[in-house]
Amino acid sequence: MRESAAERHDRLLDVVRRHGSARVSELAVHLGVSPVTVRRDVEFLATEGRLDRAHGSVSWPGAGEPVPTAARPPATRHHDRAPATGAAPATGFRSGSGSGSGSRELVIGMLAPNATYYFAEVIRGAHEAAAAAGARLVLRISDYRPQEDAGRAAGLLAAGADGLLIAPGWKEPDDPVEHGAWIAGLPVPTVLLERRGVPGRELDDLDRVCSDHSHGVLIAVRHLLGLGHPTPLLVARSDSPTAIAVRAGYRYALGALGLTSPLPVIDSVSAEADPNGFEGAVRALRGAVADGRATAALVHNDVDAIRIVQRLAELGVRVPDDLALVAYDDEVAALADIPLTAVAPPKHEVGRYAAELLIERLRGAAVDGAGVGVGEGAPRRHVDLLPRLRVRASCGAPPEPLRIP
Structure with missing residues (x-):
């Protein structure tokens, strides 16, 4: 059942009453709603005299002495200063544990x-x-x-x-x-x-840990060039951060290697969600192979690459004889009929x-x-x-030797 505004107001008031004051951004996270909704609720409650409002924060009406620091929700801009160690605040916003042997489970x-x-x-x-x-x-x-x-x-x-x-x-x-x-x-x-x-x-x-997809695309393009192919085409979706990063990585790789793509990126889509769009992408790739504009392609992602190889075979294009192909993701690439060379993000x-x-x-x-x-x-x-390139049959190069520990 959807929470009513009155119920949300009660939860908001309870947090402020217990802690004396709180920032709007903290309340938004704690209540699980947007900052816009919290600001609207705060304005309504302040108008009724149930809260005192200041810039970016609210406090309990008539609060006398300042609320002790240990009782307040911790600061929100943790990328400027990490929260101090110690016990978790009563709101459920919990600070990091100490490193001693008696510290509780993180x-x-x-x-x-x-x-x-x-x-x-x-x-x-x-x-x-x-x-x-x-x-x-x-x-x-x-x-x-x-x-x-x-x-x-x-x-x-x-x-x-x-x-x-x-x-x-x-x-x-x-x-x-x-x-x-x-x-x-x-x-x-x-x-x-x-x-x-x-x-x-x-x-x-903020701290972040990411796969360097630009490097992943670069090593795929460089590998195909090393096999004697002209600039490979990119066949990619645009419906995820990885797909968007692969597209950006392709532009980066072309610039870094001084290349020009013979065709714009071929837009791929899910075969289940858009069969006609998928067929259009396959036929665009087939056309590029037929007229000699492409002998190699990088395809994001594995599932699309497997289906593209299958459909190309039905249309008379053989991988790797007519088209060298590298997939991106390496989730199921090794399981294809023709095992796919693939970029494997870590x-x-x-x-x-x-x-x-x-x-x-x-x-x-x-x-x-x-x-x-x-x-x-x-x-x-x-x-x-950095991603790795795992060489298999689909690019026409000898596969990587088996590494025995």
């Missing part, structure tokens, strides 16, 4: 857009790192609905999360601006994973590195293994992990 909240395909391995890496550190990972899934991300993060905080790993459910290029500002106001240490903020905006100040390592970085923040470790401080006041990190 709880890591993780928000992911799904738990299958690409993100299954990211989640697994984060879970293994949390378990190795004696922490517990709590997962929520957004199903690529970015407008619901803030509410799901609030649910993780209510479940006791000391810190958050956030992979927002963004799909469109404008989503980081339209559905991302709330992340910078989270009251606990937060690490973005496989997502980047807009340069110059709030999210760019998904497992992204989850592991992000969880380890967050745990170090929470425990206030003085230095990491490289002697770099990661505790309170330490510089924020942007960690880019």
